[in-house]
Amino acid sequence: MLPPLSPADRAQLLAGAHHDPHALLGAHQVSGGALVRVLRPFARRVLASDHELESEGDGFFAAVLPFAEVADRRLTVSYQDGSVLETHDPYRFLPALGELDAHLLGEGRHERLWEVLGAWPLVHDGVPGTRFTVWAPGARGVRVAGDFNHWDGTAHPMRSLGSCGVWELFVPGVGPGERYKFDICRPDGGHTLRADPMARQTECPPATASIVHRGAYTWGDQAWMAARAERPAHEAPMSVYEVHLPSWRPGLDYRGLAEQLPAYVRELGFTHVEMMPPAEHPYGGSWGYQVTGYYAPTARLGTPDDFKHLVDALHRAGIGVLMDWVPAHFPKDEWALAKFDGTACYEHPDPRRAEHPDWGTLEFDYGRREVRNFLVANAVFWCEEYHVDGIRVDAVASMLYLDYSRPEGQWTPNADGGRENWDAVAFLQEMNATVYRRCPGAVTIAEESTAWDGVTRATDHGGLGFGFKWNMGWMHDTLDYAAKDPVHRAWHHGEMTFSMVYAYSENYVLPISHDEVVHGKRALVSKMPGDWWQQRANHRAYLGWMWSHPGKQLLFMGQEFAQGAEWSEETGPQWWVLDPEYPAAGDHRGVRDLVRDLNARYRATPALWERDTDPSGFAWVDADAAADNVLAFLRFSAKGAPLLAVSNFSPVVRHDYRLGVPGDSPDWVEVLNTDASVYGGSGVVNREPLKSDPTPSHGRDMSICPTLPPLATIWLRPA
Incomplete structure (x- = not known):
């Protein structure tokens, strides 16, 4: 006699509501042998180890078999359409988790x-x-x-x-x-x-x-991975090219990108590529910032192994890989994370905490240990499995504050009565500490737009533990200044100097990112005042200023050749403006050549990166020449020669402009000039070495008198 299933067990199994199906299915010792029970809907016949099982209805089949014959049982299942399936019984296995x-x-x-x-x-x-x-x-x-x-x-x-x-x-x-x-x-x-x-x-x-995925990729970047931790990132050059992979060259998949992107980035001299979020997302127009598959690179461009090939190709070209990571929120798609098991699983159970007011998405419950584990492990996953060299964490400010974009009465204070989200703070600290411990040489970067104290301070000193922070204040202030007509810039001079008041409070990246060239903000060159020549001159001068300012730099694709239109994810950069047949191709190529030379000079000049986070690496020469629209400062390395950077944001040529310099350098030579004719400038350059003389200036005993070209930045170093 077959011991029958209870009506409750039968109903729960058929409804998919049983917590322990292995207790009812599979083989279980009974009087006379082993009871084997199988659930196979739509089957007409089931054999277990060649023994016929009796139908119990609703897809259940069972029999009592000799116990010795069921240990390694296989099922043969015949269906109404004549198909036959041979398989091992899933319910004979112990859990495969240790x-x-x-x-x-x-x-x-x-x-x-x-x-x-x-x-x-x-x-x-x-x-x-x-x-x-x-x-x-x-x-x-x-x-x-x-x-x-x-x-x-x-x-x-x-x-x-x-x-x-x-x-x-x-x-x-x-x-x-x-x-x-x-x-x-x-x-x-x-x-x-x-x-x-x-x-x-x-x-x-x-x-x-x-x-179901099993990786089969063989990496070729062993030398890169072994060497990337040799120098601390904040003491090394970092010049980042930000890319939206699907639109960089529309139509290229990961393998195609691996053929073209490393060569292009290497030619321009960038040290790193930063990918806008590569994780799977349902809506392409979100640019990857509404993630549903946190552990999968988007299938739009190929397989996981194809993505590994792209990262590998960049590494073998000597280029680091950073990626945008989005732990601040996730979309509400009914097949993804939202109300995953019918309850607030990944999101906060309090709707006021769960709903993100700006983006129509949900915020993670950072206080739940399993959710925190999901995110911390995900950051490690990209670094370990895909050899990513760093993650830029999106929208950190929205995580840190309980009242972010929420009006009074629509948010709940923390236990101390404050607005800080201490659960998010603990998560970010754990994530940063774990990545730095497990992944030597990897860096974490925060997009954080407020004055939160200690974003890049170590976690054991109460900080969030990030390696770098995007300097959003620098970006807003300097772009506001650059957009002004030069006649008005004297009254906004402080927007260019204010960043040095707080430059060493955090480890900074200077970002001209995708966010600044979309949604009506215009492309970088189109923000600049004046006619086309003046716009390009301002653009070049601004890039020269940016590359010499303390902090690492990031530039979004298309801005390296001064495309005039905003970025669109549907069309990508305006590559056609570089076509020799295009009338202004030389203008755009000139800007691209400048970016190439900026990167080359930058990487070869330790004074521009070795002491980025050390106040001794910077000294103003003239921060107060507002009426002239001139800014001049020195950058210092630990042992090598200093570099003098001078920006003239006026359309006027300034001859014999006296600047104080260190007294131990008799001659100075110009090593970069954004007004050079090869870049599309007017060609006002300092061709001959500049003799320093004992005329005191700017608090120094020696000085030089370079000619400052119009709307330009020049770099000088001791001969």
């Missing part, structure tokens, strides 16, 4: 979370297949559905691993390339079909399924 993994999951401390959650192809108890695991603590039950079961998860209910909230099932015979999702029974009994939050590969949007 005790330590389960413990770390429960503690929210698994730093390689992607190896234990998601879909992982492996050989379990001698059988190849895929282990599926998902965190869904509020679910009544979870099933896995995919190509391998015709997207009907009834035959593959998962078991709960207890209080950690994780569900697990090893499915024999499933391998890389199979599509899948999780069929989750919510607390209210309804069902939701969800993509895997830990999927390492996804379908190409607008399709939304997850894909």
